[in-house]
Structure formats: C-alpha cells, structure tokens
Amino acid sequence: MSVKHALLALLEQQPMYGYQLRAEFERRTGTAWPLNVGQVYTTLTRLERDGLAVADGEDDEGHVVYRITDGGRDEVATWFTTPVARTQPPRDELAIKLALAVTVPGVDVGTVIQQQRSATMASLQDYTRLKRRAAEAADRAERADLAWSLVLDSLVFGAEAEIRWLDHCEARLRRAAVEQGREGARPVEDVPVPRPARGSR
Amino acid sequence: MNPVLQLADVTRVHGTGAGEVHALRGISFAAHAGELVAVMGPSGSGKSTLLTIAGGLDQPTAGAVRVEGTDLVGLGQQERARMRRTSIGYVFQGFNLIPALTAAENVALPRELDGVPVRTAREEALRALEEVGIADLAERFPDDMSGGQQQRVAIARAVVGERRLILADEPTGALDTETGEGILELLRARCDAGAAGVLVTHEARHAAWADRVVFLRDGVVVDETGTDRVEGLTERADA
Structure with a gap:
C-alpha cells in the first residue's frame, strides 16, 4: 500500500503534522489499514529527503508541520492518473496455501477450503453489519463517510470474490476426484468433502 | 430461550431401493427469535429440502420439526395447514x-x-x-x-x-442487486423486530446479512460461522 502517496495527497490539502496525518488517513479509510505514527514519521522523513515535502516550522504546541512542495504536487497528480499495476499481483497467501494443499500429500483440502470459507464469510458478515450502520448514519453525509463506505464496499467485493473462488476450487477438486475415480486411479469415496460439524445449535 | 424453529435429527429420503436419494442426513438446526440464519450450499446439498420441511410443505422421513414448540410431524394435514397460515411465512424466488x-x-x-x-x-x-x-x-x-x-x-x-417464522428461498434470485438488498433489509428488519428468519441463498453477499451462516454439503451441516468479529473494524463502529 502506498502510504507515501496517501500522505502526500493529504498534505496537498493543507500542511499537517504527523498525528494529524494519521488521524486524517484513518478518518477516510476507516481502521481497515491502521497506520502507526512511527510509520508516518519515517515516511515524512523520506518525503523530505526526496524533496516532495518540507518541514515548515512548528505550530504553537511544538508539532513539526510538513508542507508539500511543487515536486510533491506533481507526484500526487501522477499517482492519481496512473492505474495501480496488476502485472505483479501482491502475494496471495490463500492461493499459495491451496496450491500447496493440493500438492502436498495427506492434506485434507476440503477442510482447508471450508474453514477458510467460514472465516471469510464471518468477515463478510462484519463488513455488511458495518455497511448497514454506515447507511444508517448517512444523514450526516460527509465526504469522509462516503470514503469509508467505499472502502467497506471494496472489502465486501474482495471477500465475496474469495468465497466464490473457494466454491470454484471445491467444485473443481470434486470433479477431478470423480474423474480420477473413473480412471481407476483413485476411489470415488476419496472425494474431498469437509468433515461434518460436531454439533450445531 | 426456546427456538422458534427447531429441527432435531431430521432425515429426508426420496425414493426407495437403488434409486434412494438422501436429501438430508440427520440435520439438527435451530432459529431463535430475533435471529436471521442463512443456509448456504451447492445445488443438491439439501438447503431447499430443509426449508420446505421447516415450513411444513414436506415431511421428514425421520426426526422432529418444531415450530414455536409444536411438532409439525405429529399434526394432521389440516392442522399443519393452519400452522402455515398463522405461524410460518414463506417467501419464494418466483413471488407466487x-x-x-x-x-x-x-x-x-x-x-x-x-x-x-x-x-x-x-x-x-x-x-x-x-x-x-x-x-x-x-x-x-x-x-x-x-x-x-x-x-x-x-x-x-x-x-x-x-x-414469527419467516422462511425465504432465494428471495432475491430474480431481482437486481440493489432491489435484492432492499428485500434483505426488510427480512433483517422483521427479524430485528422479533421474528426468526431462515434465508436460503447461494450468494455470499446476501448470506452476510444473517447473524449466522450454516453450510450444507450432501445433506449434512458441515460448518457454521461463529460470532467472531473483525476486531479493528468493529471497534471503530462501536466507538
């Protein structure tokens, strides 16, 4: 995630000090990606080194206030007009885990899939609950509320896509197992099916 | 608190002999007042059978189905029809x-x-x-x-x-996303007002409106989401 560009975009609106930047970042994105203040100051130091922002004195309470430079403004403009690259997709732990689960002998892939599906579903329930609350609070419609609600939508779509992919993996595995069974390589009973839950209320 | 709907060890077998199909294999399931429960699973997992049995539209081969404490299985046809009119609301994909x-x-x-x-x-x-x-x-x-x-x-x-019992079988299936969300909002509101709801769906984003999501495979409950919350996000909302 580009903390650097996010902070620059905030500085473009007005000069701010570290804690202010962190608060403003979280106000707009929720706490989906919490930022610690150390990270903010490290980033500010780098921005200053690269000539994109400068420390511009202290406010009445002694906070060092940072201001964006012309170079910084150009950098923000370029960031907004350049698409996020998917040529190198971020490492996806779940995809890697499943790729290994289907190739390492003795792993109960069906259970791996179901446990993940439950966990992702629980997150999706949380996001949905938060969205409902955000909608209820929509009367106070501020731009920041809209920003937070869009971030939530992104999380909803992501979780939904993950569940759909897990369903797809499960269906593919079952089909593959049936086909192998037909060829006599593996009995059909070995179709990976998740274990029944111990008890449901 | 007693559940509004309770299925105890419910089995449903269609056909006999070699053509026997086990739609449900000993399912236990409950929905309490104020609770919306979603049931998910691939086609053939038994989710629609579960709903028709819960609604008294079909009879289990074995097990008990209690709605507000009354066992539907022990009722005559007329009494069961009466339960359907007074205690159970059914919402279908095709509106009917x-x-x-x-x-x-x-x-x-x-x-x-x-x-x-x-x-x-x-x-x-x-x-x-x-x-x-x-x-x-x-x-x-x-x-x-x-x-x-x-x-x-x-x-x-x-x-x-x-x-007090609302059973919905893919109620948003024929609707566009936004209209569908409006329907879920109504179901949710009804449950928040004290009804128990069961929602059968294959859409994760719709199931996410429920308090609990139950996963069916081959007529068996394989899993169910707990009440664990995404920590940071929930803290923000509660603040």
Missing part, C-alpha cells in the same frame, strides 16, 4: 402471488382463510404493505408491478398476522 388478486387481497388472503373478518384482514394487509414500503400500491395487480414490488408484496403476505 395470485394474479387475479390485488396486492392487498393477496396479503389479506391467509388471514381470511384463517377466519379473520374481511375488514380486519384488509386492515392488517394494509399495515403489512406499509411496513414493506408499498402502501400506495395496495390496489395494483401483480402484473402491473415490478419484480421488486411483487417481492415486497410476497414479504408482506409472509409477515401478515404477526407470524
């Missing part, structure tokens, strides 16, 4: 409204069949239509309404007379 009746008449029908005076039934129907946000369409016929409006009528019909 009667085309020759207006929205208000469709909603009032179960009450009239139950012996409620016509005028009272009508008043109740209008209140239910108001609750689902289409009081102004009371005199329309189903053919003159959009899919979303028809489904709202169907929900009004399912909840009229203060029925």
Whole structure:
C-alpha cells in the first residue's frame, strides 16, 4: 500500500503534522489499514529527503508541520492518473496455501477450503453489519463517510470474490476426484468433502 | 430461550431401493427469535429440502420439526395447514402471488382463510404493505408491478398476522442487486423486530446479512460461522 502517496495527497490539502496525518488517513479509510505514527514519521522523513515535502516550522504546541512542495504536487497528480499495476499481483497467501494443499500429500483440502470459507464469510458478515450502520448514519453525509463506505464496499467485493473462488476450487477438486475415480486411479469415496460439524445449535 | 424453529435429527429420503436419494442426513438446526440464519450450499446439498420441511410443505422421513414448540410431524394435514397460515411465512424466488388478486387481497388472503373478518384482514394487509414500503400500491395487480414490488408484496403476505417464522428461498434470485438488498433489509428488519428468519441463498453477499451462516454439503451441516468479529473494524463502529 502506498502510504507515501496517501500522505502526500493529504498534505496537498493543507500542511499537517504527523498525528494529524494519521488521524486524517484513518478518518477516510476507516481502521481497515491502521497506520502507526512511527510509520508516518519515517515516511515524512523520506518525503523530505526526496524533496516532495518540507518541514515548515512548528505550530504553537511544538508539532513539526510538513508542507508539500511543487515536486510533491506533481507526484500526487501522477499517482492519481496512473492505474495501480496488476502485472505483479501482491502475494496471495490463500492461493499459495491451496496450491500447496493440493500438492502436498495427506492434506485434507476440503477442510482447508471450508474453514477458510467460514472465516471469510464471518468477515463478510462484519463488513455488511458495518455497511448497514454506515447507511444508517448517512444523514450526516460527509465526504469522509462516503470514503469509508467505499472502502467497506471494496472489502465486501474482495471477500465475496474469495468465497466464490473457494466454491470454484471445491467444485473443481470434486470433479477431478470423480474423474480420477473413473480412471481407476483413485476411489470415488476419496472425494474431498469437509468433515461434518460436531454439533450445531 | 426456546427456538422458534427447531429441527432435531431430521432425515429426508426420496425414493426407495437403488434409486434412494438422501436429501438430508440427520440435520439438527435451530432459529431463535430475533435471529436471521442463512443456509448456504451447492445445488443438491439439501438447503431447499430443509426449508420446505421447516415450513411444513414436506415431511421428514425421520426426526422432529418444531415450530414455536409444536411438532409439525405429529399434526394432521389440516392442522399443519393452519400452522402455515398463522405461524410460518414463506417467501419464494418466483413471488407466487395470485394474479387475479390485488396486492392487498393477496396479503389479506391467509388471514381470511384463517377466519379473520374481511375488514380486519384488509386492515392488517394494509399495515403489512406499509411496513414493506408499498402502501400506495395496495390496489395494483401483480402484473402491473415490478419484480421488486411483487417481492415486497410476497414479504408482506409472509409477515401478515404477526407470524414469527419467516422462511425465504432465494428471495432475491430474480431481482437486481440493489432491489435484492432492499428485500434483505426488510427480512433483517422483521427479524430485528422479533421474528426468526431462515434465508436460503447461494450468494455470499446476501448470506452476510444473517447473524449466522450454516453450510450444507450432501445433506449434512458441515460448518457454521461463529460470532467472531473483525476486531479493528468493529471497534471503530462501536466507538
């Protein structure tokens, strides 16, 4: 995630000090990606080194206030007009885990899939609950509320896509197992099916 | 608290001998007042069978089905039909409204069949239509309404007379995303007001409106989401 560009975009609106930047970042994105203040100051130091922002004195309470430079403004403009690259997709732990689960002998892939599906579903329930609350609070419609609600939508779509992919993996595995069974390589009973839950209320 | 709906060790077998199909294999399942439970699973997992049995539209091969404490299995056909009119509301993907009746008449029908005076039934129907946000369409016929409006009528019909168990089988299946969300909002609101709801769906984003999501595979409950929350996000919302 580009903390650097996010902070620059905030500085473009007005000069701010570290804690202010962190608060403003979280106000707009929720706490989906919490930022610690150390990270903010490290980033500010780098921005200053690269000539994109400068420390511009202290406010009445002694906070060092940072201001964006012309170079910084150009950098923000370029960031907004350049698409996020998917040529190198971020490492996806779940995809890697499943790729290994289907190739390492003795792993109960069906259970791996179901446990993940439950966990992702629980997150999706949380996001949905938060969205409902955000909608209820929509009367106070501020731009920041809209920003937070869009971030939530992104999380909803992501979780939904993950569940759909897990369903797809499960269906593919079952089909593959049936086909192998037909060829006599593996009995059909070995179709990976998740274990029944111990008890449901 | 006793559940509004309780399935205890329910089995449903279709056919006999070599053609025997086990749609449900010893399922135990409950929905409490104030709770919306989603049931998910691939086609053939038994989720629709579970709903028809919970609604008294089908009988289990073995096991008990209790609605507000009454075992549907032990009831005669007439008593079961009465339970369906007074305690259980059913919402289908295809709406299933009667085309020759207006929205208000469709909603009032179960009450009239139950012996409620016509005028009272009508008043109740209008209140239910108001609750689902289409009081102004009371005199329309189903053919003159959009899919979303028809489904709202169907929900009004399912909840009229203060029925406490709402069973919904892919209620958003024929609707676009936004209209579908409106329907889920209504189901959710009804459960928040004290009904118990069971929602069968294959859409994760719809199931996410439920308090609990139960996963079925091959007629068995394989898993269920707990009440764990995403920590940071929930803290923000609660702050």
